[in-house]
Amino acid sequence: MSVSAFVRVPLTTLIVVWAALQGTSVQTEQRGGTVQTDNVQPVNSGANPYRVIRDWAQFTSEGRPWGGSNGVAIDRDGKSVWAVDRCSPGTTPGCVGSKANPVHHFDASGKEIRSFGGGMFVWPHGIHVDRDGNVWVADARATSPDDLKKFPGEDNKGSVVVKFSPDGKVLMTLGKPGVRGNPPEALTDPTDIVTDPRNGDVYVAESHTDVTDPNLVARISVFDRNGKFLRVVGRTGTGPGEFRTPHAIEFDSQGQLIVA
Known part of the structure; x- marks a missing residue:
């Protein structure tokens, strides 16, 4: 298990990154904290200005x-x-x-x-x-x-x-x-x-x-x-x-x- 960090990212940056990903078939695999959470997709009811940095510490x-x-x-x-x-x-x-x-x-x-x-x-x-x-x-x-x-x-x-x-x-x-x-x-x-x-x-x-x-x-x-x-x-x-x-x-x- 590792500690993860959360950092603020401007919403415009998130939109640009999302749009760029839609135009490519290349997918980057990001390891989760555990086997059980590797394939769990985040669900947010509101705007989320944070992104996860795995294995930060x-x-x-x-x-x-x-x-x-x-x-x-x-x-x-x-x-x-x-x-x-x-x-x-x-x-x-x-x-x-x-x-x-x-x-x-x-x-x-x-x-x-x-x-x-x-x-x-x-x-x-x-x-x-x-x-x-x-x-x-x-x-x-x-x-x-x-x-x-x-x-x-x-x-x-x-x-x-x-x-x-x-x-x-x-x-x-x-x-x-x-x-x-x-x-x-x-x-x-x-x-x-x-x-x-x-x-x-x-x-x-x-x-x-x-x-x-x-x-x-x-x-x-x-x-x-x-x-x-x-x-x-x-x-x-x-x-x-x-x-x-x-x-x-x-x-x-x-x-x-x-x-x-």
């Missing part, structure tokens, strides 16, 4: 293919890009038993600047860059009994949020690695993080629990900028202010928290 330092990826964020410089991957193709086993770095920083051209976090995560999910340029990563799983049979000694990883400096130094960990539970002691399969740009409070979306689990956890846990637990927003359910598996969170320009 590559792992030059480790020289390996992309693993499953679920998180991307723009650096505070407005140009470079941060992303996480799960160390191995597909969804399992993720980063369990791997020393590959799952946190990556790319410049505006897609060239890798640095990567870090090897041996720290189980299943990286969300990533966020705060107003100071620090990088937050959510680890949405703890190791399972099956994982531990294959990879003994990996029980002290997962179900946490880790705050890094831009060069990869660990500055803070929310939750207890390898333990699923309730804040302030632990988190349950956190999926995403965002910081309040006004005061630095940290909002953590939980969880990645199976919705059929009778003990389903679904909430937003809030901490201050120093990691002190403050409160919980929402609860498990399907009514107003309730969640099933909150997967992504962000603040809008009005300071309102948006939860997906």
Whole structure:
């Protein structure tokens, strides 16, 4: 799997290119992200000023293919890009038993600047860059009994949020690695993080629990900028202010928290 970039293209350019293609029988094959999507044609209900650049970002330092990826964020410089991957193709086993770095920083051209976090995560999910340029990563799983049979000694990883400096130094960990539970002691399969740009409070979306689990956890846990637990927003359910598996969170320009 690879990260793709989207760039704006003037509509007139698109029209010219389309017209030119109509006058030739030559077709250029463009590889898709997966076998399943190679032949899928885009369907847009409105004007789309973007085009896809396949394989925009590559792992030059480790020289390996992309693993499953679920998180991307723009650096505070407005140009470079941060992303996480799960160390191995597909969804399992993720980063369990791997020393590959799952946190990556790319410049505006897609060239890798640095990567870090090897041996720290189980299943990286969300990533966020705060107003100071620090990088937050959510680890949405703890190791399972099956994982531990294959990879003994990996029980002290997962179900946490880790705050890094831009060069990869660990500055803070929310939750207890390898333990699923309730804040302030632990988190349950956190999926995403965002910081309040006004005061630095940290909002953590939980969880990645199976919705059929009778003990389903679904909430937003809030901490201050120093990691002190403050409160919980929402609860498990399907009514107003309730969640099933909150997967992504962000603040809008009005300071309102948006939860997906």
